[in-house]
Amino acid sequence: MRIFSLVILLLTLAFSVNQAQASPVDTYEFRDEVTKIRFQALTKELRCPKCQNQNLAGSNSPIAADLRKELYELLQQGKADSEIVNFMVERYGEFVLYRPRVSALTYILWFGPALLILLGIIVVIVVVRRKPVAKEVLVLTAEQEDKLKNLLNDK
Incomplete structure (x- = not known):
């Protein structure tokens, strides 16, 4: 009975930890489907300034939620x-773009x-061409x- 209670307690703790780490879901009401699609595309295209390699759609950081x-x-x-x-570029720099623009600063990148x-x-x-050929x-x-x-004959 004690083992069963311990297992239930551990499962409850594991579930509560997972719930604490769950990402918040933003709910926005859009005027039309086109605006919703644009929002989704832009959140996937723009990078979170705080995160190293996450877009706005996938980031849980507070700055991503604000953006x-x-x-x-x-x-x-x-x-x-x-x-x-x-x-966004004026405010956060070229880093916010997953595909930086071609400019004097990004020529080496492209x-x-x-x-x-x-x-x-x-x-x-x-x-x-410089390698000598045995002629x-x-x-x-x-x-x-x-x-x-x-x-040769000795062998």
């Missing part, structure tokens, strides 16, 4: 997606991998040929 609320209000005001994204691959291909081509034919003297024949 979702602000995003909802901007959509209710009739702002365009580009205006909302520009507002074109760096392609340049590294191109540089690697060039290095491989140069190394392969000379080895000619043995008569004495060396006799030694080779003796070695």
Whole structure:
């Protein structure tokens, strides 16, 4: 009976811990289905400023909840997606975008991998072309040929 009570107590504690860690659910009323879809797309496209690699839709942080609320209000005001994204970038920087814009600051991010691959291909081509190709034919003297024949015949 004690073991049964202990198991029930542990299950109750585990359940209460899971409930404490559950993420809050934002409930917003949208004017139409298009606005709702835009909200969902923008929350998946924008990154939480506090979290390392989570979007606004998947983050439990208080700042993400505030940004979702602000995003909802901007959509209710009739702002365009580009205006909302520009507002978020002005306020939180390029980090808030999962796909940063192509600019002078992000050229290395966008074109760096392609340049590294191109540089690697060039290095491989140069190394392969510089490698000497054995074009000379080895000619043995008569004495060396006799030694080779003796070695091969001994086996």
